[in-house]
Amino acid sequence: MPLILLPTTTNDTLAWTRIRTLAYYGPLHVLTHTRPVSESSIRSVAQDRKKDIDKPNTWQWKVVDTDLPPSEDDPEDNRGRTIAIAVWSAHNLSGQNQKRRDGGEQGVDSGWGIQEEPPFIPPELRLDVLTAVLNPLRAAQNEIMGSSTPYLKLDSLATHPEHQRRGAGKLLLDWGVGKADEEGWRTYLDASPMGLKSYEKVGFKTVKEVTFDMEEWGGKGKDWWACMVREAGGGELISMQ
Numbered sequence: 001m002p003l004i005l006l007p008t009t010t011n012d013t014l015a016w017t018r019i020r021t022l023a024y025y026g027p028l029h030v031l032t033h034t035r036p037v038s039e040s041s042i043r044s045v046a047q048d049r050k051k052d053i054d055k056p057n058t059w060q061w062k063v064v065d066t067d068l069p070p071s072e073d074d075p076e077d078n079r080g081r082t083i084a085i086a087v088w089s090a091h092n093l094s095g096q097n098q099k100r101r102d103g104g105e106q107g108v109d110s111g112w113g114i115q116e117e118p119p120f121i122p123p124e125l126r127l128d129v130l131t132a133v134l135n136p137l138r139a140a141q142n143e144i145m146g147s148s149t150p151y152l153k154l155d156s157l158a159t160h161p162e163h164q165r166r167g168a169g170k171l172l173l174d175w176g177v178g179k180a181d182e183e184g185w186r187t188y189l190d191a192s193p194m195g196l197k198s199y200e201k202v203g204f205k206t207v208k209e210v211t212f213d214m215e216e217w218g219g220k221g222k223d224w225w226a227c228m229v230r231e232a233g234g235g236e237l238i239s240m241q
Helices: 010-023 027-031 039-052 127-145 168-183 196-201
Strands: 003-007 058-065 081-091 151-159 186-191 205-213 222-230
Touching (some): 010 058, 010 151
Antiparallel strands (some): 186 222
């Protein structure tokens, strides 16, 4: 199973969206949507995603199985089938030290002359529920990591359900850990129970837990995340205070 790590391009956003949708499916996904996500919405999200590919301070990767032919969502020159994706982002960098996805430096636009189009929001999405889920996680991130010291965050990591436990997630995780150590950054992520052990193996430690009561929004049970931090070099965790 020769798996290779490649940068994500604008031609990969449909596969990216499909894999993420399939991998994240579960009780919380059902609760945050009024009905199954349509093919039209998946393709619209994928199109919208193209503008995020080359954002500064962001690195997007895919894992390709070179033993398999490209899927219908993959570009023809994909060298195989995309089976996993990840997005990493750097935070609290100075305006003079913005990082491009190729590792170079990039200045920051003031924003006065550029107006980005609003993101596409699938009509199936319950935005109020999603906001209730994300707000405590964002608050925890800000509380733990602060606003002055640079750090790397794992924004998303997803493996196609048919290709889990084959090492694709480890390739994506190892890239981020290596990047953080190279830059001397701490690393932050929100872990579900499924991913907890994998993150602990590379030095992440839980510093806070966030729980979401799905019953308050018409669902059943509770969802849980571990807010995890890894020190640069995998060293001992220092105080969050």
